[in-house]
Amino acid sequence: MPAPTKKASRKKRTLRVARKAPPESADRVLVVDALVKRFGEKTAVDHISLQVRAGSFFGVVGPNGAGKTTTLSMVTGLLRPDEGTVRIHDIDAWADPEAAKRATGVLPDRLRLFDRLTGGQLLHYSGTLRGLDARTVRERSADLIAAFGLEDAVDRLVADYSAGMTKKIALACAMIHSPRLLVLDEPFESVDPVSAANLTEILERYVAGGGTVVLSSHGMDLIERVCDSVAVVVGGKVLAAGTLDEVRQGETLEDRFVALAGGRKAAEGMEWLHSFSD
Template sequence: MPETEPVESAPQNPSGVQSPSDGQSTPVVPSPASTVSPAAAQGAAALAIRGLVKRFGDKVAVGGIDLDVPTGSFYGLVGPNGAGKTTTLSMATGLLRPDAGQIWLHGVDVWQNLVEAKRLVGVLSDGVRLFDRLTGEQLVTYSGLLTGMDRATVDERVSDLLALLDLESAGGTLVVDYSAGMTKKIALACAMVHAPKVLVLDEPFESVDPVSAANIRDILKSYVGSGGTVIVSSHAMDLVQRMCDHVAVIAAGRVLAAGTVDEVRGGSTLEDRFVELVGGRHHAEGPEWLRIS
């Protein structure tokens, strides 16, 4: 299996990842491929990925990712635009077939047992169209029935979720008429209705107002506290630092660092560490004509 490539030369300490700027080792979780066998990872991780590759024509979107997401963790996936986050999550949840590699959800090989794997995961995909000519209540009900639950159970859960997400008054409104924030919340309800073991959320707080975002965070923390696992892809570093207990930094389709938030960020903020790892920051005042005084 391919190993996660270090940012610089391979460190002597296998539990470190080299910083591109200072060459110092920052303690992170060891590269999964080099320290954990796939069989062990299946039992220990909610999500285990080995050697994941995806190409679109000549472009390599994901270039051999290895990653373990511990069961019961609140895991953040961060990276610049085009880093491969959404592609990775799409393959991990059975939405996009990989060119190479293996993925397990709680020990179930996703692409060998796709139906079984999909029962274990709830997905909120950024930008994916919903059946928006249904009402909110109808959409969540439809999502629940697709999983094979009986109608009485679905009805009870739909009622609970609409109340939990402050959508009771909008339950009879067509989703096409929802605001962006309401659409995000109803999509989250669809992802949660079958009580999955893993929630995979791509930019779940984008376009969501602060009050709704706070309520969603409380719901997700309660879900993790009860034994569930949440994987969040986000550009909001401060949000990830406050909300997540584990994080992986991805750029150019590879994992640059992974571990607990404290391990990855070291003594700095997650945002500073992210910029240090990814690079590309320009210290400039801008053109003279843009300066007002």
């Protein structure tokens, strides 16, 4: 038998079948129009526009410093835009922030939780702050604690939680008022694979029930697995957006992402790294 040529032996990459996107006719739960944010000379977000349909699992990807967190912070009322508008469920988020916040659950990038509370207390506090009555808070807290597998941690101080557990309790707090839209900045960072699968399942159920998720992640595999639509943000601009298949254009999301982000950098220089100091 002839030895396989290099070309024939190259493993064929099969594309993961994309999750079905909501129909064109679905309501737009989030409409971001020409958002701009400048920090001094630096334009972190440069006229970003996005449309997210109800029932969508929408991923925002981009290299480090691309402007993802800055964009999501403006969407969720944490950072005031210099220009542009954000509409959540047809509410102008910066003209009527209270109404917009009622419709939104947020997992911010840098978590600042009241970590001298126990997980149970933090959930109670979050639910009460959202105007839920004590009984509803109790029932929903019990459901969320079971769903996130935090039974053993519920009476411990959040300050003593691991990074992954902190993500889980923060996400539980973001969901307790059953918002229409969940905006999650790097929800899977520091989360172990089993918990990530569990978390994905919770979010999938939420989306199946009519909820909408916008999440940022560096995990291309994860985005391909869970998202039906995606936006690629590079240098504060949206370079591609649409359904996963529209953005991938027959390639893997990772290949497409790398091409849009400017290609792989050849590992040149740094020869000193091989001249070990001992």
